[in-house]
Amino acid sequence: MDEIALIHSAQRGDLDSFNRLVLAYQDQLFNTARRIMGDDELAADATQEAFLSAFRALNSFRGGSFRAWLFRTVTNACYDELRRKQRRPTIPLEPLNQNEDEIETPGWLADPSLSPEEQLELTELDHAIQHCLDRLPVEFRSVVILADIQGLDYAEVASALHTPIGTIKSRLARARLRLRECLQSFRELLPASFRLENGSRA
Amino acid sequence: MSRQPSFHDIKTLSAYLDGQLTRSEQVRMEARLQSDPGLQAALEDLRQVRALLRQAPKRRAPRNFTLSPKTARVKPPVPRLVPILNWASVVTALLLFCVFSGNIFGNALLNLGAAAPMLTSQETGYGGGSPEEPPIANDQVESMAMSTESAVQESGPLTAAPEGTPIPDVAIGRAPAEVTQEVETPTLEPRALKPDDQPSMLAIIMTIVQAGLLCLVVLLAGSALLLRWQRDRSFRQKLRRK
Numbered sequence: 001m002d003e004i005a006l007i008h009s010a011q012r013g014d015l016d017s018f019n020r021l022v023l024a025y026q027d028q029l030f031n032t033a034r035r036i037m038g039d040d041e042l043a044a045d046a047t048q049e050a051f052l053s054a055f056r057a058l059n060s061f062r063g064g065s066f067r068a069w070l071f072r073t074v075t076n077a078c079y080d081e082l083r084r085k086q087r088r089p090t091i092p093l094e095p096l097n098q099n100e101d102e103i104e105t106p107g108w109l110a111d112p113s114l115s116p117e118e119q120l121e122l123t124e125l126d127h128a129i130q131h132c133l134d135r136l137p138v139e140f141r142s143v144v145i146l147a148d149i150q151g152l153d154y155a156e157v158a159s160a161l162h163t164p165i166g167t168i169k170s171r172l173a174r175a176r177l178r179l180r181e182c183l184q185s186f187r188e189l190l191p192a193s194f195r196l197e198n199g200s201r202a
Numbered sequence: 203m204s205r206q207p208s209f210h211d212i213k214t215l216s217a218y219l220d221g222q223l224t225r226s227e228q229v230r231m232e233a234r235l236q237s238d239p240g241l242q243a244a245l246e247d248l249r250q251v252r253a254l255l256r257q258a259p260k261r262r263a264p265r266n267f268t269l270s271p272k273t274a275r276v277k278p279p280v281p282r283l284v285p286i287l288n289w290a291s292v293v294t295a296l297l298l299f300c301v302f303s304g305n306i307f308g309n310a311l312l313n314l315g316a317a318a319p320m321l322t323s324q325e326t327g328y329g330g331g332s333p334e335e336p337p338i339a340n341d342q343v344e345s346m347a348m349s350t351e352s353a354v355q356e357s358g359p360l361t362a363a364p365e366g367t368p369i370p371d372v373a374i375g376r377a378p379a380e381v382t383q384e385v386e387t388p389t390l391e392p393r394a395l396k397p398d399d400q401p402s403m404l405a406i407i408m409t410i411v412q413a414g415l416l417c418l419v420v421l422l423a424g425s426a427l428l429l430r431w432q433r434d435r436s437f438r439q440k441l442r443r444k
Contacts (some may be wrong), residue, residue: 013433019268030263044264051267055274122259129258147220148255154222173209173216173248180251 007066011058018058022051025067028150029074035145036078038134046081050074064159068152071160075142082138132182136175143168144175207244215245219252291426297419301412 003021010018029050033043050073061069133141139161146157147168157172158165207215217223218231235241 015269015271015274022268023266026263026267027260030267031260034261035258040261040264044267047263048267051269052273055269125254125257126259129255144255148252149258149260151256154217154220169217169222170213172220173213176216176248176251177212179255180247183251183254 003066007058007061010055011061015055018055021066025070026051028067029070032071032145032150033074033078035130035133035149036075036138036142037081038130042081042085043078046077047074049080050077053077065156068156068159071146071150071152071156072162075146075161078142079138128183128186131186132179135182136178140171140175140178143171144179147172148176207238207241211241212244212248215241216248219245219248294419294423297415297422301415301419304408304412304415 003024006017006021010021026047030043030047033046033050034040037043037046050070053076054070054073057073133145136144142161143157143163146152146160147154152160154165154168157163158168161168163171214223214227214231218228223231235245
């Protein structure tokens with residue numbers, strides 16, 4: 001069944017169809033939430049909340065990019081969660097397992113046959129990117145995550161964030177500039193393959 | 203030429219990198235890029251950042267986020283079968299507003315012709331009383347009297363519809379006035395008794411229109427409720443079968 005048929009079926013109340021959409025999009029939504037929140041547990045909560053509110057509001061989807069519509073629910077859930085977090089600031093900074101130990105090798109989506117060195121490189125890169133994203137204001141962070149990490153086009157980002165395209169362009173440029181400066185400071189720490197070259201502005 | 207690009211230039215470069223410029227903007231930017239190493243370097247910076255972000259590691263979701271009927275709270279999405287029914291409460295409220303405002307304005311309209319006699323009755327009847335309230339009470343009493351009056355004259359069947367309505371009678375038409383203004387409103391009597399005060403056809407048409415609107419309100423609310431109930435029931439049955 002294609003996506004449109006699944007959406008129509010879910011709009012008529014078919015939970016199975018909706019759950020098939022959930023399975024198709026849950027990695028993308030979770031990764032977006034994780035980048036916005038900077039925390040796996042909070043991201044998982046926001047993702048669950050996003051799918052629940054998406055199901056309840058499904059009939060307000062009137063066509064267009066379903067992916068952008070879903071990203072809107074997850075960014076809204078993240079904003080809500082961040083507001084709550086601001087009121088009660090208690091966040092674990094590293095992903096912890098049940099024994100409260102830091103998880104050494106998170107479940108990367110990439111090829112599972114990665115060597116330990118490659119996994120380490122990915123972890124370094126992941127930390128550097130997250131560190132720099134966390135330093136951006138959340139409105140800029142969401143734009144750059146949706147456009148550059150999730151690969152949405154400008155119209156989809158504008159729709160997902162309910163913001164005019166002109167503002168998206170401006171925020172994306174500003175966010176890229178700031179990330180450039182921040183990531184430069186990781187130049188020596190990052191694996192050679194991920195290093196930013198010294199540009200004119202470095 | 204290699205001065206630091208302005209933020210406006212950076213914004214245009216960033217959109218250029220994503221292929222989001224119009225054809226003419228793109229041509230202009232390419233011409234500038236050829237002659238400005240500063241712009242070239244800035245474009246390269248943006249390109250590198252974007253490439254790095256595109257390589258940002260992605261994780262699998264830590265669990266499945268599928269919904270169970272319990273978490274979805276077995277509440278079906280609002281049916282879109284008949285779009286107007288989604289607005290049933292709004293339409294119902296509007297129609298009710300029409301009925302009541304029609305009632306008030308219609309009666310005011312009907313009373314226009316009687317303005318002159320009313321003035322005289324106020325002058326004679328309410329000389330020492332409160333200046334505002336008595337005329338309003340007078341209006342209401344008068345309109346009640348007239349509607350019952352016209353009903354009894356022209357449309358027998360319509361008077362049977364409203365339950366609890368007293369049998370229209372000239373004397374009963376005056377009854378509320380006697381309750382509220384028993385002592386002070388002797389001048390009401392001749393007014394309420396005047397049979398040819400207003401064109402009674404208008405009153406009948408208004409009554410019919412109002413009755414029609416009320417029927418529409420009841421029908422609409424009833425069908426919206428019925429449809430909602432049926433959708434809820436079929437949704438629950440579907441969930442039970444799973």
